[in-house]
Amino acid sequence: MSFRSGLPIPTPLPLPPAETPCSATDGPWCEVVYQVTGTDWLARASSVVIDGAIKTVLIVALAVLVRSLLHRGVRRLARGAGEGHLPALLRPLRDRGAQRLQMAAVLSERRRQRAATIGSLLRSIVSLVIYGIAFVLILGEFGVNLAPILASAGVIGLAVGFGAQNLVKDFLSGIFMMLxxxxxxxxxxxxxxxxxxxxxxxxxxxxxxxxxxxxxxxxxxxxxxxxxHSQHFSIALIDVPVGHGTNIPHATAIAEAAAREAVTEAPLAANVLGEVSVLGVQSVTAEAVTLRLTVTTKPGQQVAVRRAMFGAVSTAFTQAQIPPPTTAPSTAVPATPGQGLAG
Missing domain, CATH: 2.30.30.60 (SH3 type barrels.)
Structure with a gap:
């Protein structure tokens, strides 16, 4: 107590602390926001909003980071597949044609396109899964009840999947065909x-x-x-008919020599992978005896090789005067006078 003009002046008592709407469950941001704004509802919701925003930023940043790392791994995997280098887990997916023809070191355009397509598909799946999980986590941070949403999404997905089962079947078949x-x-x-x-x-x-x-x-x-018809290798097969009474060993030797000469000349020689094989008599009919010859070719080149072989063998048979197949006698009944004029 102080004195002024001989009269005692009472010392003011300290004011009681101002009451705030914040409770222990409202979080540490409630009082700070209330002191700045003086708004009850904003103060009570501040912790949920601010904490949710911070956690949302962290979730988004983590999702972007994980997506970036996985995309980088998928790109490296696709690049290695395009160059013919695959991990042991994915070696069954290696290009089959290159393995059979011993061309694994060759960077084929087909392999690069296939690897790029599969890599793009995997990156899309990774992005969809990661961002979907991040979206669900963000909704949970803001107190959204996810049970009805997930149940509704399941029902809608089941209905869409049942209605569009042909579309789903097409997509799954396409993925496995590429893999x-x-x-x-x-x-x-x-x-x-x-x-x-x-x-x-x-x-x-x-x-x-x-x-x-x-x-x-x-x-x-x-x-x-x-x-x-274009994977691994192809086989050019020709059936050459000759007439009855032909010296079969002689005709076979002529056909083999003509076919070998045809496939050893450019440009067919680069498309042939083996020697001409004479399988002998394939069939015997009333009109002819059929001889069969085959040769292994590069994928997709069997048609050109077959045409060249058939032309060469036909020319050789004509020059050697090999009897051609006989024509079957006509079985048609000759018309009698007046037949077909009735009516």
């Missing part, structure tokens, strides 16, 4: 619904150009079997 290297762009294939040269491969459809120039769009889910 297993069943065919590539430029291959001559027989897919059942269509046959021809593959022009493009997608996750849903494969486009094929047939011999007449028609472009076919074949859904991957409809392909139940694949006959690839």
């Amino acid at each position: 297993e290297d069943q065919y590539g762009v430029g291959d001559t294939v027989d897919l059942g619904p269509a046959s021809g040269t593959v022009e493009s491969i997608g996750l849903r459809v494969t486009t094929i150009r047939d011999a007449e120039g028609t472009l076919w769009y074949v859904r991957n889910g409809e392909i139940s079997r694949v006959g690839n």
Whole structure:
């Protein structure tokens, strides 16, 4: 107590602390925001908003980092697959044609395209999975009840999957076709619904150009079997008919010599992988005796080699005067006078 003019002046008592709407469960940011804004609801929600924002930034940053690392790993894996270097886990996915022809050191354009396509698909899957998990975690940080959302998403996904099962089947078939290297762009294939040269491969459809120039769009889910004429190696096979009474050993020697001469000349010699094999008599009919010859060629080159062999053997048979096949007698009944004029 102090004195002024002889009168005592009372010392003011300290004011009680101002009451705040914050409780222990509102977090440390509640009082700070209340002192700045003086707003109850904003102060109580500040911890949820600020903590949620901080955690959201951390989740997004972690998701971007993980995605970047995984994308880098996928790119390195795809680059190694394109160059022919694969880890032991993925060695069954190596290009089969290069293995069979002992050309694994050659950087084929087909292998690079296949590796780039698979790498792009894997990167898309990685991004979708990581960002989906990050989105769910962010919703959980803001107190969103995820159980109804996940249940609804499951029901919607089941309905969409059931309604679009053909589309899902096409995509899954396309993925496995690329992983297993069943065919590539430029291959001559027989897919059942269509046959021809593959022009493009997608996750849903494969486009094929047939011999007449028609472009076919074949859904991957409809392909139940694949006959690839351009993978590993091909075989040029010709059946040469000769007439009855022909000296078979003599005709066989002439055919073998002519076929070998045809395949050893340029430019066919670069497409032949083995020697001409004479399998002998293939069949005997009332019209002719058929001789069969084969030779192994590079993939897709069997048609050109077959034509050259057949032309050479036919010319050699003509020069050697090998009897041609006999023509079967006509079985048609000759018309009698007045037949067909009734009516």
